[in-house]
Amino acid sequence: MxxxxxxxxxxxxxxxxxxxxxxxxxxxxxxxxxxxxxxxxxxxxxxxxxxxxxxxxxxxxxxxxxxxxxxxxxxxxxxxxxxxxxxxxxxxxxxxxxxxxxxxxxxxxxxxxxxxxxxxxxxxxxxxxxxxxxxxxxxxxxxxxxxxxxxxxxxxxxxxxxxxxxxxxxxxxxxxxxxxxxxxxxxxxxxxxxxxxxxxxxxxxxxxxxxxxxxxxxxxxxxxxxxxxxxxxxxxxxxxxxxxxxxTHDLMWRTCRVSLQAVQRFGEIFQRIQQALESLEKGDVLIEVILTDDESLTQDMAAKIENGDLLEALQTEYGSQQGLKWIHSIRWNHTQASRGIEQDPFRQEVMETLESMGEEDWKGALAEMYEHPSIYRFLDPLKEEEKKSLIEETERLLHNKG
CATH class of the missing domain: 3.60.21.10 (Metallo-dependent phosphatases)
Known part of the structure; x- marks a missing residue:
């Protein structure tokens, strides 16, 4: 042979x-x-x-x-x-x-x-x-x-x-x-x-x-x-x-961890993320920023992360660059400062409901589609990643309305 x-x-x-x-x-x-x-x-x-x-x-x-x-x-x-x-x-x-x-x-x-x-x-x-x-x-x-x-x-x-x-x-x-x-x-x-x-x-x-x-x-x-x-x-x-x-990837998904230890002002958060992103390899990337060590955040700084201001500023900064280095989301621990943020009761209730829903709950929520005579045969049970994406999209929309 x-x-x-x-x-x-x-x-x-x-x-x-x-x-x-x-x-x-x-x-x-x-x-x-x-x-x-x-x-x-x-x-x-x-x-x-x-x-x-x-x-x-x-x-x-x-x-x-x-x-x-x-x-x-x-x-x-x-x-x-x-x-x-x-x-x-x-x-x-x-x-x-x-x-x-x-x-x-x-x-x-x-x-x-x-x-x-x-x-x-x-x-x-x-x-x-x-x-x-x-x-x-x-x-x-x-x-x-x-x-x-x-x-x-x-x-x-x-x-x-x-x-x-x-x-x-x-x-x-x-x-x-x-x-x-x-x-x-x-x-x-x-x-x-x-x-x-x-x-x-x-x-x-x-x-x-x-x-x-x-x-x-x-x-x-x-x-x-x-x-x-x-x-x-x-x-x-x-x-x-x-x-x-x-x-062979055309785009790479990456996570970028950024420590917020001892930050004194909001501008420092922005700068630390910028520095971390500059260390990523060349090429087109889609980035999830994960913030850690956020105990020193003030309620005001936490609120600017929570309401999407930080993400919007970063996307404006990197969206115009040659190639693509797009921050699609920011995730963080919500440890100290965010606990003191006054939560919108409606938003909190919606998020808790979504995160606790099981397969049958999702089917019930989507009952009109699942029972429609022309649509139901094309639908499969929602995959875990699809449920998570729906939850994340809902959370983003609620934050933007907050």
């Missing part, structure tokens, strides 16, 4: 709505909204430069079931670029873009190989004559709770075998729902050369030789998906595997 080189990519989430950010200035939001497309364009550029043999995409190409024509057209353009460079692509659809949802309305080129809902083997012979078996399945529906690993055949000794699986490993703690669960032991029993996983947005190597890998998503979509995002270039050379991480 000769050497093969491929990209392992997962969780593109093209056309992600970026819930909770639509209040941003239009040009900033548009930049963020286009970031998933820009990230995949980087993936494709790197694939062509590195002259890989093929690409694997381990699910969730689109963020929504009713994938937009805009998203399909942008994806098609990149797939055509890969086609013109003789790079085949092996795709499984995941829970976000399952086969039971709206099908692709635009015809894909013949270098795109999409797996069916039943586990199947697709065979490829690369440029140097080496044969590869690629095994996987696409989600036929959004929720697949059953174990599917038993459907994967054991490998043949005379060729490389790569498994694609969009699902949840039992020991990985994640905010993502558990789909197509598996254990590392189950995967190792198949004796494959590489397992290309998807679904978990954190980059993780679960096992080496054979490698069992979550590459994470290619672009962070909210404040908890911080740091570099991208894909892996994988080189298989008989019994040796080499992995190279390739950053």
């Amino acid at each position: 000769g050497k093969i080189r491929f990209f392992h990519v997962a969780d593109l989430h093209l056309d992600s709505p970026f819930i909770g950010l639509k209040h941003l200035p239009k040009e900033v939001f548009e930049r963020i909204h286009n970031s998933t497309f820009a990230s995949f364009e980087k993936v494709v550029r790197e694939a062509i430069v590195r002259q890989i043999d093929f690409m694997i995409i381990s699910g969730d190409l689109f963020d929504e079931e009713d994938r937009s024509i805009r998203a399909q057209a942008k994806l098609l353009k990149q797939f055509n670029l890969l086609h013109s460079n003789n790079i085949p692509v092996y795709v499984v659809h995941g829970n976000h873009d399952h086969l039971g949802s709206y099908r692709l309305e635009l015809d894909m080129p013949d270098n795109i190989h999409i797996f069916n809902a039943e586990t199947e083997v697709k065979q490829l012979t690369v440029k140097n004559g080496t044969t590869v078996d690629i095994v996987g399945f696409s989600y036929g529906k959004r929720h697949i709770q059953e174990r599917r690993v038993a459907d994967y055949p054991k490998r043949y000794d005379d060729r490389y075998t790569i498994g694609i699986l969009h699902g949840s490993e039992g020991s990985v703690h994640s905010s993502h729902e558990t789909y197509a669960p598996f254990s590392i032991r189950e995967l190792l029993e198949k004796n494959y050369h590489y397992w290309a996983l998807g679904h978990i947005h954190e980059r993780q190597i679960l096992h080496e030789e054979p490698y069992i890998v979550y590459p994470g998503n290619i672009q962070g979509r909210h404040r908890k998906e911080t740091g570099e995002k991208g894909c892996y270039e994988v080189v298989l050379d008989h019994h040796h595997t080499e992995l190279t991480f390739i950053p």
